Amino acid sequence: MPAHPDHAELHYGDKVLKLPVTVGTEAEAGIDISSLRKETGAITLDPGYVNTGSCESAITYIDGEKGILRYRGIPIEELCERSTFLEVCYLLLYGELPTKDELDDFTNDIRTHTMLHEDVKRFFSVFPKKAHPMAVCAAVIGALSTFYPKSMDPRDHKQRDISTARIIAKLPTIAAYSFKHSIGQPFMYPQNKFDYSSNFLHLMFATPTEDYEVDPVIAKALDKLLILHADHEQNCSTSTVRMVGSSGANMFASLSAGVMALWGPLHGGANSAVVEMLQRIHESGDGGRAYMQAVKDRKEGIRLMGFGHRVYKSYDPRASILKTTTYEVLEKLKKSNPLLDVAVELEEIALKDSYFVERNLYPNVDFYSGLIYQAIGIPVNMFTVMFALGRLPGWIAQWREMQNDPATRISRPRQIYTGSAKRAYVPLEKRSPRRE
Numbered sequence: 001m002p003a004h005p006d007h008a009e010l011h012y013g014d015k016v017l018k019l020p021v022t023v024g025t026e027a028e029a030g031i032d033i034s035s036l037r038k039e040t041g042a043i044t045l046d047p048g049y050v051n052t053g054s055c056e057s058a059i060t061y062i063d064g065e066k067g068i069l070r071y072r073g074i075p076i077e078e079l080c081e082r083s084t085f086l087e088v089c090y091l092l093l094y095g096e097l098p099t100k101d102e103l104d105d106f107t108n109d110i111r112t113h114t115m116l117h118e119d120v121k122r123f124f125s126v127f128p129k130k131a132h133p134m135a136v137c138a139a140v141i142g143a144l145s146t147f148y149p150k151s152m153d154p155r156d157h158k159q160r161d162i163s164t165a166r167i168i169a170k171l172p173t174i175a176a177y178s179f180k181h182s183i184g185q186p187f188m189y190p191q192n193k194f195d196y197s198s199n200f201l202h203l204m205f206a207t208p209t210e211d212y213e214v215d216p217v218i219a220k221a222l223d224k225l226l227i228l229h230a231d232h233e234q235n236c237s238t239s240t241v242r243m244v245g246s247s248g249a250n251m252f253a254s255l256s257a258g259v260m261a262l263w264g265p266l267h268g269g270a271n272s273a274v275v276e277m278l279q280r281i282h283e284s285g286d287g288g289r290a291y292m293q294a295v296k297d298r299k300e301g302i303r304l305m306g307f308g309h310r311v312y313k314s315y316d317p318r319a320s321i322l323k324t325t326t327y328e329v330l331e332k333l334k335k336s337n338p339l340l341d342v343a344v345e346l347e348e349i350a351l352k353d354s355y356f357v358e359r360n361l362y363p364n365v366d367f368y369s370g371l372i373y374q375a376i377g378i379p380v381n382m383f384t385v386m387f388a389l390g391r392l393p394g395w396i397a398q399w400r401e402m403q404n405d406p407a408t409r410i411s412r413p414r415q416i417y418t419g420s421a422k423r424a425y426v427p428l429e430k431r432s433p434r435r436e
């Protein structure tokens with residue numbers, strides 16, 4: 001492990017500042033600049049927060065160079081192999097794997113909250129059928145604040161636990177209802193005899209008229225997908241959840257904002273964009289050559305979706321697990337998907353191409369996940385909702401950690417103002433047209 005100095009020196013004008021260095025468990029170092037503005041009058045400028053740590057956190061560790069991801073110290077590969085999504089939820093929220101009794105209690109707690117208030121169900125009918133399910137989910141999550149006013153104090157531990165159980169239990173129901181509404185099918189009630197992922201499949205695909213049997217292969221694959229998405233430290237949506245929560249906003253309000261942040265195509269929205277891209281390439285029949293050229297020519301708005309990551313500068317460990325899982329699931333379900341061949345071919349081209357090699361661009365979690373969702377029968381516009389379902393415990397764990405952290409202050413970045421200097425108000429009749 002590299003040894004870090006205990007402080008850094010910053011020379012600013014005639015001042016020399018001694019800035020303490022905070023070193024994490026895995027020897028990552030952060031220069032603490034909290035005294036900077038007070039001492040110098042200047043701030044740091046770091047667009048996209050590429051060099052900025054917003055907090056200390058004990059939840060998730062990523063080594064982007066080595067392709068390592070661990071929840072509470074446990075490698076993601078082991079959790080995917082041996083754990084369940086609800087166990088991982090517990091681990092993220094409470095810091096340790098649960099004992100059998102703790103897991104039973106936690107699971108029962110979640111089970112008691114799976115139904116939605118009948119009045120909440122009525123919301124879905126007022127959204128247009130073509131409404132994007134991410135917008136519907138964010139709206140309904142935010143609206144839960146109107147139903148549970150007595151359990152929304154962020155500082156109260158008991159209220160936090162109840163809200164945690166409620167939202168983990170209800171999000172599968174909310175997500176499935178956003179889909180059922182879009183296709184005009186009746187809403188199914190949750191079935192508490194099922195495990196978490198099987199219940200979600202039942203909510204999505206059962207109808208009152210037919211028997212629906214949950215396929216254990218699909219339920220297992222879904223559980224693995226949820227585990228893989230469960231947390232990823234201070235990404236865009238998680239930072240949003242923390243930022244909103246830092247104002248004292250309740251958990252549902254903070255999570256609703258997180259869903260909206262996740263929706264963007266550069267973040268969680270990339271999983272549906274990948275499948276749409278693969279489909280277009282498949283239809284073009286040229287093995288992706290024209291698309292790859294457009295990416296390298298930096299045509300506006302064209303990127304190799306599902307590639308690149310702010311933190312990973314090597315293969316995203318989630319992507320390698322997902323690639324193997326895609327093959328396994330398709331084989332077990334005796335299905336094939338020509339888009340998988342397109343994806344593998346694109347990956348092979350990219351990993352040898354200097355454009356991608358020089359920029360350290362590798363497949364990320366979104367590159368293969370959509371192909372498994374497709375195999376499971378999830379429609380493309382629900383892919384990002386699936387991501388939200390998985391990321392939920394991470395958002396909550398991070399939000400709770402922030403509430404408990406004595407260093408937390410309202411998140412309020414500063415700026416360097418570059419607009420007009422002071423000038424006089426011009427009356428309407430004296431204004432000239434603006435030149436473009």
Ligand code: ACO
Binds near residue numbers: 265295305361365366
């Ligand atoms: N295709 C083509 N070029 C890319 C890609 C890509 N997918 N990703 C990055 N680049 C290029 C950029 O053009 C830039 O090149 P330059 O230095 O010559 O200007 C360089 O690589 C660095 O890219 P940035 O956008 O500066 O990297 P940043 O860390 O800001 O962005 C991001 C990361 C948003 C994930 C980016 O890689 C991207 O847009 N990927 C495609 C969308 C995607 O898959 N998003 C999901 C990310 S995982 C998640 O959020 C769950």
